[in-house]
Amino acid sequence: MSNNSETLEMMEITIQTNDSSKLWFPVIGEETQALLNHLGLPDEESRTRIQNEAIEVIQRCVPPGSLRGSKTGLVIGYVQSGKTMSFTTVAALACDNGYRMVIVIGGTKTNLLKQSNDRLKKDLRLDTRSDRKWKYVENPRGDKRQNIQSTLDAWHDPSVPEDERQIALLTVMKQSDHLQHLNNLLGNMNLEGVPVLIIDDEADQAGLNNKVNQGAMSTIYRHLIELRQLLPHHSFLQYTATPQAPLLINIVDVLSPDFAEALTPGADYSGGKEFFLDNPILIKTIPGSEIPTQDNQVIDPPETFLFAMMLFYLGVAAGYIKDKGRGNRSMMVHPSQKIAPHGEYFHWVRQMNNQWKKILGQDANDPARIDLLASFNKAYRDLVRTVGDLPLFDQLVDVLPRAINQTNIQQVNTAGGKTPTIDWKNEYAHILVGGQAMDRGFTVEGLTVTYMPRGAGVGNADTLQQRARFFGYKRSYLGYCRVFLEQDVKDAFINYVEHEENIRQQLKIYRGKPLFEWKRAFFLDNALKPTRGDVLDLPLMTGGFSDDWYVPNYPHDSDEDAINKNREVVNTFWSQLTALNEKIFGKISVNKHLFASDIPLTYTFEQLIVKFRTTHPSDSQRFTGLMLQVQHYLEQNPNELCDIYLMDKGKLRLRTISKNIGRLNLFQGRSHSTDPDKYPGDRQIVVKDKLTIQIHKLNLQVEAEERDIHNVSVIAIWVPQKMEHDWVSQNQGSVM
Known part of the structure; x- marks a missing residue:
């Protein structure tokens, strides 16, 4: 690489960033530049986009200079949008930055593996280039052990010039026998200190554990887990256009991604x-x-x-x-x-x-x-x-x-x-x-x-x-x-x-953040299921509010910290509202509520709804789905208004959580009085065509636990039909 040092130094400066989620800063060397030149991209914008997105991916992988470690990343493209070009560029970057082995797990069928391999060989110019930068082996078996081991050992041999050290490029069909042969090969090799990049093409297919609900491991999944265990230093990149299954498997699963990147297609993509x-x-x-x-x-x-x-x-x-x-x-x-x-x-x-x-x-x-x-x-x-x-x-x-x-x-x-x-x-x-x-x-x-x-x-x-x-x-x-x-x-x-766009938008928001923090909820018509159920061990909830109330059922399941936090959020929010009036339904004091009318929904969403904590899985999944609906509507209608009611002027109402039912019955019913001004019941305290929030302050008696919980703030939210939208939500709990 005699002419490369000046170029590397310049390129290193251009990609420096303050994003702490990026574990290291790769250089763009001869291999990546030669690949991008060879691809014949239509314009400089395409070249820059592919290069930068590949950098975004590899920066979140385990740094090649680390002694050990593993990462799992999800890389999402569109169908037929150029995912192969992306992972080939990532492989070239791995070559430029000291990775010593790249493993590409291809299709489940011979023709798909051939299609992928042909494209990989063409783009990396394996059959036409004059050097031997890549040691390419397809579906490797044990007879290739010495050949591959000597390639890795050359990195420690001072007699081998730096620019003549090879990267082992192994491609393998995602099929049981071929994966087993690969594992047998690697199991007999010294891989300490060898940074490895694994690329799983069409990662949502075949490799996930479709026996998770039986308490067992499916065969290909077991081989992939074994492969990762054999590699002390590796990053596992899952490439797919349909990320639903990898996103919805349990976050404690080894194949659950730590981070996600969404690729941008070129201008000619349809x-x-x-x-x-x-x-x-x-x-x-x-x-x-x-x-x-x-x-x-x-x-x-x-x-x-x-x-x-x-x-x-x-x-x-x-x-x-x-x-x-x-x-x-x-x-x-x-x-x-x-x-x-x-x-x-x-x-x-x-x-x-x-x-x-x-x-x-x-x-x-x-x-x-x-x-x-x-x-x-x-x-x-x-x-x-x-x-x-x-x-x-x-x-x-x-x-x-x-x-x-x-x-x-x-x-x-x-x-x-x-x-x-x-x-x-x-x-x-x-x-x-x-x-x-x-x-x-x-x-x-x-x-x-x-x-x-x-x-x-x-x-x-x-x-x-x-x-x-x-x-x-x-x-x-x-x-x-x-x-x-x-x-x-x-x-x-x-x-x-x-x-599809909703998932990609959410993942872009979580770029640079640990993916386990992302609440698994997205828009999906209730006529569809996101993915096959045999790879999911956590239930999915489908829903969509339309002329209906969101009412929490289990506020008593919240811990003390969440209860205190919600009380603080509600009190702060209410104290900042200025348009307070009194609205009376009936003649007795219990039927008097304070209300704030025509409050900007954006403000309410950001200062009350988003900050409010729900911890019970059922409440949390429905609340997350509700937030999706409101957020989507606000994107189209940023000036939307809402009404807020402080029920019973904020006095503490007593509610009992009975042993038989086990959940909260929040709303006070209508009065049975013959008075024409009789109270219509809490459910009717609503403006039908506007999002309406009722703030309830409660003392709870939990019979099953023989305990009382004082001053619990609860919000109930009416969602009008104009905000209707179907969604899927999943509670992943916490990895902490």
Whole structure:
């Protein structure tokens, strides 16, 4: 590295920071700079973004100069957004900063591992570079022990020049046998003082403990735990686009992340927002009559399927005219997880392919040809709404026979044994029919048309999102894209967009903070579950307040410190309000309350709601969900007002927590008097269209514990319908 010292010193200065959560300050050396130069990024902004985000990740890993230690980090991208580029850059930074081994745990299938390995070798230039900076081993076994050990020993050999020391780069399939071979290899090596970076690609898949509720360890999870135990100095980075499972596993789990980083996609990325919110014209609904089920046998190719194929072939024809067939154009048909239906759709594609080629070869006056072109023209009119420079229809018709004839039609599943690998270079156009093999991690080059005649399954949000292979860097040809979905799946994707952004926004707020401090709560439509239940040993609560009260049930479960703190918060807040009036319901003094009207909700949220402590899991989960709703509404309506009531002018009311019920019955009921001004009950002390807070001060008698708790401040909150929102909440307790 003879020419590197000056560069390293300069780059070190540029990334200094006062953020104490960053454990060390990496340098950007020759390896990282060469990688970024090789990637061919479109502009300096892209280069800076990828570089800086990789630095943010590695700064939270165990410093390479430490003797021991471990960290777990979660790195979140969008589906098809460039996560591989991120972890390759992190690996290059590890190389520049003294890490001696990088382990990449790839896909669960051979084709996905190959896809990942090919990309890694290409980006790091392993087959073309003149030096031997990386000692690359795929799915290592025991026969590689001496080779890898000598690579690590060279770091202590003064006769080996610094710039000739190698980094061991091991890639392994996330599969039991391969992980066991890796562990056997490492178990026979001296790894003391060896800083290691582990990258778990698609980390929410397969590696988490799906036997946690049985009090056991699933096989791959056990191998990952053993791997980490073999490495005295390592950082474990979990890369995924669907972080729900890693975020919701128990925070005492070894794979629960200590920190999280959310990656930013490039300007050309098109994800859920672009498809489902900004350009809903790109989304087409498959009617229920065309969705194959046990009760609805679809015998002939559905109309929407034929329409989707026509849209695709017109796009292929346009590609031949405008781009001379450079790049790729693809259609993905995703009918089911099961293999049998794939054959049916594959047969239909081949059938229509042959039929359309034959008809287009007929005389111009042939009735069948005229009818077919009329159908294609209908698809053309749909495309022309979103493609500004679409060639004329007659021009596309001239090229349609070529577009149809030269399209590769292929099943992508294990029907023939191994899942086939797609040769993207041999053909410009592809129609791929498959299921699970085209879900998570599978990259479809130039994907324009997606046809997915299947339901949402069991409704796991992360599983659903991983089917969105139609997301990606598509802005330049977004107008050619169409996605055909069943209505419920379409609605689920629309709901997922907000859920995804809500999680990312919350994690950005917690950047630099210990992740265990983050309250596990986020927006999610109640029709969906965040993830599979077999990896979660802590229950989830779903909810959403709408024209309803939040009322705590267990304030007596709070410790003395929380009770004192809440009393102080309430008293301070109330004393600072100036618009105090007296409102009387009925004639007796117990029915008189003080109230403050039209108080800024932002102020109330920050000074009362956020500061108020709830400790019982049930109360806490509901209260956290309520705070999410209020915060979200305030983001759109920052000038919203609310009303505050000090019940019974702040006099201490007596409430008994009975043995049988065990929870608080907070509200005083309505008066049974015949007086026309009779008291309507606490529940009615509310302004229906505004958030309303009642402050209650109580003396509690807890029968089961035979104790009294004095001067307990409790708040009840009315949430109007306009603030309605579904959420999921989980109580993680404390690691302290």
